[in-house]
Amino acid sequence: MSRSRRQRSRQSIARPRRLAAPPLRFFLPVTVLATLLALMILRGMANNEVFHDERIAVSVDKKTVPTSVLEGGPIVDARGDKNDKPVNYTIPHKTVVLSFDDGPSAQWTPKILKVLKDEDIRADFFVTGSMVTRNPALIRQIVADGHEIGLHTFTHPDLALHSGSRLTWELGETQLALAGVAGIHSSLFRPPYSSTVDALDDWSWPVTKQAGSEGYLTAFIDKDTDDWKRPGVDSIVKAAMPDLPGQGQMILLHDAGGDRAETLAALPVIIDKLKAQGYTFRTIGEALGTGPANTEVSGFSLWVGKGFLWCTTASVWLMPWLVGLLAVVGVLVMARFALMLVLSAVHVRRTRKKGFTWGDPVTEPVTVVVPAYNEQECITNTLLSLARSDHPIEVIVVDDGSTDDTSAIVEELDLPMVRLIRQPNSGKPAALNTGVAAASYDLIVMMDGDTVFEPSTVRELVQPFGDPRVGAVAGNAKVGNRDTLIGAWQHIEYVMGFNLDRRMYDVLNCMPTIPGAVGGFRRSALEQAGGMSDDTLAEDTDVTMALHRAGWRVVYAENARAWTEAPVSMKQLWSQRYRWSYGTMQAMWKHRHSLLERGPAGHFGRVGLPFVALFMVITPLLAPAIDIGMVYGVVFVDAYKTLAAWFAVMALQAVCAWWSFHLDKEKAWHLITLPAQQVVYRVLMYMVLLQSAITALTGGRLRWQKLRRTGEVGLDVTTGAMSS
The missing domain is CATH 3.20.20.370 (Glycoside hydrolase/deacetylase)
Structure with a gap:
């Protein structure tokens, strides 16, 4: 290498790295929220609420004021060189x-x-x-x-x-x-x-x-x-x-x-x-x-x-609508809290009542379908957990074109109840359909390749099929890697936001989603619903809505616990939730005609779809207005009253969180992170949903994104205890 080239090389090595620009995905949501806050401030300025100050200075010293000014006329010219x-x-x-x-x-x-x-x-x-x-x-x-x-x-x-x-x-x-x-x-x-x-x-x-x-x-x-x-x-x-x-x-x-x-x-x-x-x-x-x-x-x-006048006029015109919006959001939030508390108690009283059964005990064998794409870090823990199942099962692993050692690991484990099917990369819905087609039994359990089952999970999951009206069962998905802050936040979300919701939706007979991590299906119900579709990015929500429209009941089995590996970084979390929320909107649009249908499909259309729209899309989408209003109230109106109202809402959230942890028999000490979750994590979820809504409204496309896994969630095969 010549001297000049070595010098250039050293210079390139020594050149300081540029600070990374904020991801573009933050731009639109942050812009919308900043615009909303700016309009509120403009309106407050127009009404003399913002920066209002009625204090009056009191001073008697005149040492710095020229005598000529004090004794002169009422108009003072201190411009330019006259200053x-x-x-x-x-x-x-x-x-x-x-x-x-x-x-x-x-x-x-x-x-x-x-x-x-x-x-x-x-x-x-x-x-x-x-x-x-x-x-x-x-x-x-x-x-x-x-x-x-x-x-x-x-x-x-x-x-x-x-x-x-x-x-x-x-x-x-x-x-x-x-x-x-x-x-x-x-x-x-x-x-x-x-x-x-x-x-x-x-x-x-x-x-x-x-x-x-x-x-x-x-x-x-x-x-x-x-x-x-x-x-x-x-x-x-x-x-x-x-x-x-x-x-x-x-x-x-x-x-x-x-x-x-x-x-x-x-x-x-x-x-x-x-x-x-x-x-x-x-x-x-x-x-x-x-x-x-x-x-x-x-x-x-x-x-x-x-432009300033137009913005100010618009803000003054917009504010009554924003106030009305805040009232609507407040009512929706309180209604959701009330429904979750009341209906979850109804669900617990019904399912835990002495002598409660779904019907005759289900003892027939079950097929467990595990779609796998580059799951070499997790697939061992997944299959070993299934090997400890106390219910007779066969396991079909569908390797959807993995480029890592997923298939090799499955073969090396050489578990007798496991079959491996390889196929070109076609997406998760296609992999699930392949597994269903190859299944030997009529009851099918679906799980993700990064999920770990407890020994009793399959048995608990299939018991509701004792009722012939039940076509699918949602299990209890839990976060396994909950020892980090972001993991603890997701743990709270899973226990409170997902499982408490599922109890409510079960009572209302309008369960919107069977989690991909742990779900059970009748083969006949799946066939009637058209199988797993790739029309949306939320195939689990899509098929659940299709099952409702086909006349099947979808219920929740709280004891069918599955431990999944949650995203470990904000970037991965954003990608996952962006796909979930966008896929949910796609599924809602796909099944919009259920609003006009009769019978069970009409029940879901008239009850389930509006509930999903109100509580899973509209309320979270509009909820930032509450936070923006809180910031506005603290800074510009009455900090004490505003904070008192905000802490009252947080206290109600804490009650719901404690209740959900109590029902799931979870230790409540993770709730110490709840305040931070409400301030940081919840706002991040708002931004994800807002970006998803913008993508949906603008007709944007979102491709499948594979999350990087670490395999840190496992099952101690000696004791059966969860480890992470």
Whole structure:
């Protein structure tokens, strides 16, 4: 190798690795959830709920405020090179500027505008961004009538208590609102809770200086009418009168923020009295001779403003629907909890009742079909567990085109009850159908190649076939590798989310899914249902729905326990659940016609399919709205009440979880991970389901994905105890 090539090689080795980008599968769900939260925040801003702060700064020190400012006129110019040497402007002799704060108000601003129009007077309206987005037509009317608009922040906080970036944000958002509503930009600013210029102090003066550095002329007042206190019409009028004859002044009134009836009544009286004294009424720009404070915007700024307005309007329109959605989701969640608790108790009381039987004991031999694709890590444990079965069985292993040593391991075990069938890779449904076709017996048990049975599993699984109406039986699938955090989370999900559900669906006679890990079937029922289909990615859900439509009962056998190896990484878990949820949606769509069918098929269509849609798709799909609402409530509304409500729901979940563990005779110590599961794992499942829904709605295709197995779930062949 040449020297230059060696140098290039070293450089390539030493080059730092780039940080991996987040997987694309997270993009759409995260975008949807972030958009939902952003719309809620926009709506909260429009209603002045988000970032709302009614605190008022109190300071008496004026050490940093120039004397010239404290003794000057009500308008302070600290823009540009004047920031270090600000200039005050006074209102000219015999001139009045009427200014209105806090609006516009849909109730009071139109009435005030009518008074001003009748008197042919133009005034200044210092508006808040939240009111602008709620009353866009009034802003356009104010501009059309020739009045000036100034900024009064977006959410009306006392900026002396906030950072400079908050000031920039408050003014910037209000400018966006004005651009979107009326296509204008304002260079006037009035701080909330401000008064006369001599009230400036060491806390509020930096606000004026920063506003000046950002290009704003800050307008204070000469006369504060205190109309917001509603002191009476006479008091408002008296407070608006000049202290000295002919003295120019800026008068503060309010057109929003409460009952402005006294302001409305006092306004024409103030105008008449001042006119009688020879005063003329001007806007700030007219009074100072500086030209209009409002300028038109165009191009990018205009369209950004329109986009902001459209989003805000949409959020305000959308919020009632979101509130209704939250109510619906809440009702569905509580209904599911109630049904699971009540119906699971009914199921237990019925199946554990002394003397309960499904019929005559089932002792006939059973065929166990094990589809296997690259299961070399697990197949030994699977077959050795079957060898310990206390029920007569034959085992058919269908090697579906494995590229590893799966077949060789099966042959080396040389178990007498095991037959091996090899076929080209055709998918799990085809492998199962091959096994069923080769089965010697009428009762067939299906299990995955990574699953371990207890000695009694097959016997317990086939006992419900003592009832001739039963066509299939769902077993009790359990997570074997539960010692890791992600395994413990799935353990909780299996015990609570799957098995408790199955008890409920059993009582309602609408079991939606026989788990692939442990399920029993009558051959005749399978043939009537059309066998295992590859129309969907959830062949187990598909065939279960087909069995219902064929008139067969599907029940749950709680003692038929099977131990499966759950995914060991978030990536594998995502792939598995994405396939499950997408396959469930496919199966629902495939069997949608059962809604209109009669008899047993109609029962499943009218009861089972809506339950699956509500509790397995719609509720989980909409449930993120609860979490987003919780985040919104904690940050922006009332943290204590919001957290109390959230913990109440979590407590109810904990009760359901404890009950499910109690029924399954599981140790409850795994539930210590329940809070983390609800915060992290549950949100991940929401995102998976959301992506599946997006895939389904957009007509996307999802291929089969093989999960990597470790073979860590096994059965101690000496004692029969589970090990992992």
